[in-house]
Amino acid sequence: MNNQHAMEDRFYELLADEQVGQLNIEDRHELLMLRQKLHLDEPNTLGNLIVAFDLFDDLPEEQDKLSPTLMKSICASGHALVARTADKMKSEGQVIHTIPKQGAKHLLRYSAAAAILIAGVSLTLLIRSESIGSRIERSLNQKIATAQDREDELVGMLADAMLNLDKANQTIVHYQTPSDPTELLAKRLKLIGVPNTVQIAWAPFNQPGSLAEQTNIQGDVVWNDELGEGYLRFVGLKVNDPMIEQYQVWVIDERGLEQRVSGGVFNASSDGEVIVSIEPGIDLGRVALFAITIENPGGTWVSDLERRVVVAARSEG
Amino acid sequence: MKVDFLSLRRDMLLKSLLERVAAGDHSAVELCAHEYGRLVYRLATRYLDQAPYEIEDAVQDVFIEIWTSAKRFDPSKGSEPAFVATIAHRKIIDRQRQITSRRRVLRKIKAHPLPTSGEHSSFSAIPNIDEQRILAKAYTQLSEHEREAIWMSIFGGLSHYEIGIATDSPIGTVKSRLRRAMINMRAYVSARCIDQKMTVCKGGES
Numbered sequence: 001m002n003n004q005h006a007m008e009d010r011f012y013e014l015l016a017d018e019q020v021g022q023l024n025i026e027d028r029h030e031l032l033m034l035r036q037k038l039h040l041d042e043p044n045t046l047g048n049l050i051v052a053f054d055l056f057d058d059l060p061e062e063q064d065k066l067s068p069t070l071m072k073s074i075c076a077s078g079h080a081l082v083a084r085t086a087d088k089m090k091s092e093g094q095v096i097h098t099i100p101k102q103g104a105k106h107l108l109r110y111s112a113a114a115a116i117l118i119a120g121v122s123l124t125l126l127i128r129s130e131s132i133g134s135r136i137e138r139s140l141n142q143k144i145a146t147a148q149d150r151e152d153e154l155v156g157m158l159a160d161a162m163l164n165l166d167k168a169n170q171t172i173v174h175y176q177t178p179s180d181p182t183e184l185l186a187k188r189l190k191l192i193g194v195p196n197t198v199q200i201a202w203a204p205f206n207q208p209g210s211l212a213e214q215t216n217i218q219g220d221v222v223w224n225d226e227l228g229e230g231y232l233r234f235v236g237l238k239v240n241d242p243m244i245e246q247y248q249v250w251v252i253d254e255r256g257l258e259q260r261v262s263g264g265v266f267n268a269s270s271d272g273e274v275i276v277s278i279e280p281g282i283d284l285g286r287v288a289l290f291a292i293t294i295e296n297p298g299g300t301w302v303s304d305l306e307r308r309v310v311v312a313a314r315s316e317g
Numbered sequence: 318m319k320v321d322f323l324s325l326r327r328d329m330l331l332k333s334l335l336e337r338v339a340a341g342d343h344s345a346v347e348l349c350a351h352e353y354g355r356l357v358y359r360l361a362t363r364y365l366d367q368a369p370y371e372i373e374d375a376v377q378d379v380f381i382e383i384w385t386s387a388k389r390f391d392p393s394k395g396s397e398p399a400f401v402a403t404i405a406h407r408k409i410i411d412r413q414r415q416i417t418s419r420r421r422v423l424r425k426i427k428a429h430p431l432p433t434s435g436e437h438s439s440f441s442a443i444p445n446i447d448e449q450r451i452l453a454k455a456y457t458q459l460s461e462h463e464r465e466a467i468w469m470s471i472f473g474g475l476s477h478y479e480i481g482i483a484t485d486s487p488i489g490t491v492k493s494r495l496r497r498a499m500i501n502m503r504a505y506v507s508a509r510c511i512d513q514k515m516t517v518c519k520g521g522e523s
Binding site (some may be wrong): 021041050054081 | 338339341342345350356396399406435449452470477478486494499502
């Protein structure tokens with residue numbers, strides 16, 4: 001019984017930590033285990049507190065209204081994603097219990113459409129005997145079918161684009177959000193202890209006839225091929241203005257420099273030690289080299305390596 | 318497309334807006350946008366010290382997340398507004414961390430009055446009529462340090478490290494204040510819900 005209480009207390013501790021964003025990997029794992037074991041209620045204290053605070057906020061009225069354009073845009077994104085869901089359900093053979101577009105107010109329009117459809121069917125029956133009527137009907141049906149296909153295609157494209165945009169935004173946020181330095185430091189130290197993790201010191205990224213843009217940068221890369229995870233540590237990296245330029249990480253595996261993969265962009269926002277986590281997002285082979293360049297805000301797909309900073313090359317073997 | 322009006326009517330009566338969105342019901346989209354648009358807009362205005370077009374961009378961003386997350390909403394686990402508020406909070410705080418200078422955030426937090434537990438606090442005068450109001454009462458029962466940590470974390474979007482700097486406290490102290498505050502509020506709400514024999518007093522997003 002005591003053990004059960006202790007587990008419940010621990011569950012609520014971890015749940016509290018999760019809601020204020022302080023779970024590490026081990027805690028997450030423990031919470032998952034307790035969740036599956038205990039099946040307790042999970043009060044959304046955070047969400048309810050936000051709603052509670054909102055109830056008593058006295059923002060000026062002009063700050064409380066959505067413009068018609070914004071409302072239209074929100075609804076358009078909703079319709080695009082709902083259409084995508086409906087298409088998916090349709091392809092999986094599920095019956096969709098929904099009005100296809102625009103909302104309950106359109107029930108009347110559907111009734112009207114049904115009446116028109118009945119009238120149309122009656123009319124069609126009347127003219128069916130006539131060859132000209134048949135041709136018109138066939139032609140119209142073809143045009144309607146083509147238009148519907150096109151509409152479905154466009155709605156699908158819009159939904160895909162919105163999902164991609166969302167993913168891209170998440171990626172940008174992931175790489176640009178300053179993480180808690182003490183947390184990153186602890187993760188880096190932990191990774192050093194994992195077998196097969198390598199630690200490589202930075203060197204100036206000089207090329208024949210052209211020196212690196214910054215010198216005297218200390219620090220290293222800690223990287224593990226199996227986990228695809230690593231941390232970059234810099235001391236002495238110049239503070240950048242993210243509105244003008246950002247640092248970009250390049251990960252180069254054994255295929256060589258031409259096949260470089262972006263490991264993300266980051267900012268050096270303090271004069272002291274900067275630690276950045278690196279997750280290239282795709283599977284790489286044995287990483288041979290890490291390089292840092294300076295690029296336009298947001299980074300680039302293909303760097304001309306004109307503004308080079310430092311490089312960390314893995315030794316052979 | 319096959320339209321099943323009987324099922325549609327049943328869904329409109331029984332299902333929450335997000336469940337209907339997740340089920341592919343277009344008619345729920347406008348209703349949802351009207352129901353939660355102002356809440357999301359107010360949160361964005363409060364959290365982001367930005368130009369109106371930036372606020373609108375953030376609101377649009379939150380709604381894309383709401384539409385894609387609708388299928389995760391489970392009404393048996395909590396209220397729909399709390400679910401929406403949690404999504405909005407996470408997205409807007411992410412954006413705030415990305416674009417707003419920390420100094421500005423700190424200034425804004427300091428300028429915004431911290432709700433207190435004093436007699437004249439609007440929070441302490443709130444009757445216990447629903448879970449959000451009970452929670453607001455629970456907040457007023459916290460110690461000043463706990464309220465400060467919660468305020469900075471939730472409304473300032475500050476990391477534990479930043480709260481530590483702002484309050485001149487070690488990071489471990491900040492973390493334990495936040496944890497204790499969340500646990501105390503949950504316990505307070507849980508006890509009041511039992512007192513009032515509320516059948517549903519659970520949270521939202523898990």
